[in-house]
Amino acid sequence: MLTIFELLFGAAVIIGVAWYIIKGYSATGVLLLGGLILLIASAIMGHPVLPAGTQSTGYSATDILEYVKVLLMSRGGDLGMMIMMLCGFAAYMTHIGANDMVVKLASRPLQYINSPHLLMVVAYFLACLMSLAVSSATGLGVLLMATLFPVMVNVGISRGAAAAICASPAAIILSPTSGDVVLAARVADMPLVDFAFKTTLPISIAAIVCMGIAHYFWQRWLDKKEHINTEMLDVSEIQTKVPAFYAILPFSPVIAVLIFDGKWGPQLHIITLLVMCILLTAIIEFLRSFNTRSVFEGLEVAWRGMADAFATVVMLLVAAGVFAQGLSAIGFIQSLISIATSFGSASIVLMLVLVILTMLAAMTTGSGNAPFYAFAELIPKLAAQSGVNPGYLVIPMLQASNLGRTISPVSGVVVAVAGMAKISPFEVVKRTSVPVLVGLLVVIIATEVLMPAS
Secondary structure, eight states: OHHHHHHHHHHHHHHHHHHHHHTTOOHHHHHHHHHHHHHHHHHHTTOOOSOTTSOOOSSHHHHHHHHHHHHHHHIIIIIHHHHHHHHHHHHHHHHHTHHHHHHHHHHHHHTTTOOHHHHHHHHHHHHHHHTTTOOOHHHHHHHHHHHHHHHHHHTTOOHHHHHHHHHSGGGSOOOTTSHHHHHHHHHHTOOHHIIIIIIIHHHHHHHHHHHHHHHHHHHHHHHHHTTOOOOOOOGGGOOOOSOGGGGGGGGHHHHHHHHTTTTSSOOOOHHHHHHHHHHHHHHHHHHHHOOHHHHHHHHHHHHHHHHHHIIIIIHHHHHHHHHHHHHHHTTHHHHHHHHHTTSOOOHHHHHHHHHHHHHHHHHHHOOSHHHHHHHHTTHHHHHHHHTOOHHHHHHHHHHHHHHHHHTOTTSHHHHHHHHHHTSOHHHHHHHHHHHHHHHHHHHHHHHHHHSOOO
């Protein structure tokens, strides 16, 4: 009985939060309030408010505030600082005219393609390759927003479509050695090489190709429906006096990530790389003009960009984190797990139930890892009881957790991308929804073809 109440209460709060955000209320305020309501209800029901490993204050009421502090320190000090640095860097690139030079140079050969939506698909495939270098979905999304997003928008891709491209590269796990794949191989009781390269990687590639095609048709249809003009920008309209080599500067963080990955040079944190890129740009600006005042004014633009990012993106991430913890604390995820264990033993039915529940958990909590880790623990037991190959169950769940995160309005990558694009998280979710569903369908079909059910 309690499980049903937890599900209904969690669902009611989710619906309320979604309703007020759709009505135009501040997403940050609504998510924070919804999370606090869930945490207060959890405390009243006697559930632990804080996640495992977090020191309690001794009182449930102050534990709620303690968790807000934990999120402010963690998401403001690490992920938040990375987001602020990237936003500041992007503002700096726009101020000095580097982004204009990228568009000016890129638009010339791109005129022969004359299709913004085709360019968008190319950008999506490039972004998917970047996921091999940047493992964090939010980190990759923010990096793409600071580098690729301005270019896409300026060559005629709508803001919503460009944001969807930046939010969706991590929807499918491409790296064969990611932590999720390693865990899934252990659960499937298969050698990592066989599991990762012979099964998971082909399924991932097939899903990415189909999602790219779905992006093309879905984004084009939405742009036409919403009467968004996506004509290519006329190069002659771009006025910039900076040298042509400035076009490299907006992509310097991407280049730095690839160079300083521990193989070619020391492994450096992305914040360190951003400091390096900003300083390098400031030095180039000084050598070009020998105007110290102008250089400092440009850097001031970067600092203001960082401050704006804290207000619009970082606080939204904190609010989403409070909401996600509220759903976990009240037992919403555990209730979904209980439902999964109650279904029959037919292989396809059991697999679909696990996929749907994993997707729902990822969508409601905004986390890709947490739902998969929680449900993955069930696989060996469920597989043994039903006589189903554990690999047959775990592969679609592995991908479903990341796909679900991509259509969650409270996930870190969606709220960060939406905040930087200055659009609603629900607009991003609408833009990613159909490609994600196509990807999920391809994953299920490919699993049926490549992985025996028993």
